[in-house]
Amino acid sequence: MSKYRDALPQLGDRTFMTDGGLETILIFHDGIDLPAFASFDLLKSDAGMQRLRDYYCLYVEMAYEHGLGLVLEAPTWRANADWGATLGYDAASLARANRRAIGMLLEVRDVHETCDTPIVVSGCLGPRGDGYRVDARMSAEQARRYHAAQIDTFADTDADMVAAFTMNYVEEAVGIALAAKDADMPVAVSFTVETDGRLPSGDALGEAILRTDQATDAYPVYYMINCAHPTHFAHVLSGHSGEFHHPHDLPHPGKFRHFGESRDPYLETDWRHRIGGIRANASKRSHAELDESTDLDDGDPEDLGRHYAALRGMLPKLSVVGGCCGTDHRHVDQICKAMRAATA
Helix, strand or coil, rough: CCCCCCHHHHHCCEEECCCCHHHHHHHHCCHHHHHHHHHHHHHCCCHHHHHHHHHHHHHHHHHHHHHCEEEEEECCCCCCCCHHHHHCCCHHHHHHHHHEEEHHHHHHHHHCCCCCCCCEEEEEEEECCCCCCCCCCCHHHHHHHHHHHHHHHHCCCCEEEEEEEEECCCCHHHHHHHHHHHHHCEEEECCCCCCCCEEECCHHHHHHHHHHHHHHHHCCCEEECCCCCCCHHHHHHHHCCCCCCCCCCHHHHHHHHECCCEEEEEHHHCCHHEEEEEEECCCCCHHHHHHHCCCCCCCHHHHHHHHHHHHHCCCCCCCCHHHHHHCCCCHHHHHHHHHHHHHC
C-alpha cells in the first residue's frame, strides 16, 4: 500500500528536494549510450539497475545533509508506448519496466527513509512526442487514453503519485491529469517553456495552468516548470513582461484540489500559487540549441542556486526543487543551500 498517496508531505510547509538531470548525467558523465534518451532501458540489466540505485542514493545522502524531504522520480520519462516501441518494448514489457522502476525506488525508501527525510516515490511520465516540439498533438481525450496504460501501471504499485514532465501543450497535460484522476492517483504537471517564457505551443504559462485546471476541476496537486533556465521564465513569474497573468474574463476554474484540501482560487492572488516545483536546466541555451548540442553545458551551479532563491520570492507555494538537463549533484546542492538561505 502507498505510504503517502492520500497525504503527500510536500504539500505541507517543508522544502523537498529531488534529483538532477538523470539522462544527461548518464550520457555525458558516465558515457552510457541511451537510445531515445530512455533511461528506463537500464532496468533490464543488473548493472543498469545498480547504476540507477547508486544515482538515487547519492540524492538520499544530500537530503540527509540538508535536512530535507526527497521526491524520487522513477526513470520512466520515456517508458510510454511510442518511445518504448522504438526500443523494442511491447505493452507487457513496458509495464514490467514501469513496475520494476517503482519497485527499485521503494527498496531505496525502505532502506533509507527517516523521520527527518520522508521519501515520496513518484511515477514519472513524459510526452508522447518530443519534449521540445509539439509534433504529436493529441486532443485531451486522446492523451487521456494514450497515457492511461502507464498511469494505471503506476496505480497498481505502491507509488505515491505520478508526475508528468516537459509538457509542451495544454491538451496532453489535461489528458494526463484526467487519466490520473480516473486511476485515483495524485498528479503533478510540469510544463516546459521557451526562452520567452511561453510553452512551445505558444501558450502563456499562466493560461496553460488555468486551462488545465478548468478542464480537470483543478485535479493536479501542483504544477511545476522544468527543462528551461530560470532566466527563460522568471520575467513571467514576476509579472513584469506584460505576460498573461490572471484573466478575470476566463470561466471560473473551479476549486483547487489538493488532497485533503479545497479552496477558491480567487481567494489567492494568481496562478503562481499553483506552482509547487521547479526543475530548471543548468544551461541558458534554447531548446533548439540544446537539440543540436554535442557537448554538455552545465552552467554555473552557484549562479543557478541564486536564481532559485529569487524564484522562491515569486512562488509562495514552491516546495519541490531539483534540476533538469545539464544539472547534477553540484547544482542540486547549491539549489538546496540557496533555498535554505531564502527561507531562513
